Amino acid sequence: MSKQSINNLKLGAFILTGLFALILSFYFIGKNQHIFGTKFKLRARFTNLNGLLEGNNVLYAGIQAGTVSSMSLINDTTIEVTLLIDKAIRPHIHQRAVASIGTEGLMGNKIVNITPATGNFPLVNDGDLLSARQVVNTDEMLQTLSRTNQNIAGISEALKISVLHINQSKLMALLDDPSIGNSLKSALKNIDRTAYQASHFAGNLNKVVLDVRGGKGLAGALLSDTGMTTNLRTAMINIRQATAKTQKMAVDLDGLVSQINNDLAGGKGTLHLLLRDSTTAGHIRQSLKNIEQGTDGFNQNMEALKHNFLFRGYFKDQAKKKTASSAVKP
Structure with missing residues (x-):
């Protein structure tokens, strides 16, 4: 066989192999794209x-x-x-x-x-x-992200301006003052103490309310005891009646005083005789003097009786009882 024939055979085999590979490639591509089946x-x-x-x-x-x-x-x-x-x-x-x-x-x-x-x-x-x-597609997501970035940039710029204003304001100078920190600590301590006292007061108040609801103490008895409520209502009625009587008595007393003033002004009645008549006043004064002298004599007689041997024991017993009674009393 000549050399030319061998070359032709090799070329034909190469072409067939290439066609087979191409067909096989088309098949797999078509299978992947569901062209076949x-x-x-x-x-x-x-x-x-x-x-x-x-x-x-x-x-x-x-x-x-x-x-x-x-x-x-x-x-x-x-x-x-x-x-x-x-x-x-x-x-x-x-x-x-x-x-x-x-x-x-x-x-x-x-x-x-x-x-x-x-x-x-x-x-x-x-x-x-x-x-x-x-x-949501990628373009919409990117547009939304772009708007968000713009908003964040605006917020950042506004925040930067606000921070600069705050740094230049008197508030920062006030915060940098060390005495303010001490005052603030003291105020916080006072607030904490006040809060504790308020909490303690609230606990005590709650206990009082629970006691009142449970009928304990005077307030609980007044609010829960029906008998006490009835007695209180009766007492209020009696107070109203006593007030009415007192008002009536005041009116009567006012009339009596008016009558006495009229009697004194007109020279009538016993009071005028006692207060305005000088003779009667002298007799009353002499009577009071006589009573005072008689009382003094009576006191002297009683003192003499205390020292008399017949009544001395009696008066000593009375003095002991009086002393014992004074020691028992608080």
Whole structure:
């Protein structure tokens, strides 16, 4: 065999090997994209695809389940996406499953995530429409983050200005004064002492209230003893009656005083005779003098009797009893 024929054979074998590798590559790529094998369709409708393209992957519970087949605009707010799903996944997808658009990683390709339904629901059929959930995309997150950064920058600038004003204010000078710290400590101690006393007072007051509710003490007896309440009511009635009688007595006494004044002014009655008649006053004065002299004589006679041997024992016994009675009294 000539050298040319050997080269041709080598070239043909290389071409066949390359074609076989190319066909094998197409097969694996098609298998990954579900071009080959049995499949069925599901639909989902979104208001924004966020960059989803035909041929992007579809995941069911995080497992590769199919690809995006087509997208069609229903109206100005609704876009319908057709999903090509492997029939091997069909026994696991229920009609309450939810489709959402996500991302492979942080900045990867867009994908459709199908979240399994919780509960016992029928399985999906070919062409069924899944419920869709619109999620926040990366652009919206970045816009929100940008607005948040701007707000934080504004707050930081305002806080910086406020701190500068505070540093230059008299408040900081007041806080830097060491005497203020001592005064503040003293005030806090006084507040703590006052709080303790208030707590102690509240405890005592609570104890008093409990005693009153339990019928202890005078206040408890007044509030809980019905007999005491009745007696108190009766006493109040008696006080009212006594007050009325006192008022009547005051009126009568006022009339009596008026009558006495009239008698004194007109020279009538016994009082006028006693107070205004000089002769009668002299007789009364002489009578009082005689009584005083008689009392003095009586005292002398009694003193003589104390020293008489007949009555001396009696008076000594009376003095002892008086002394004993004074010692017993507190």
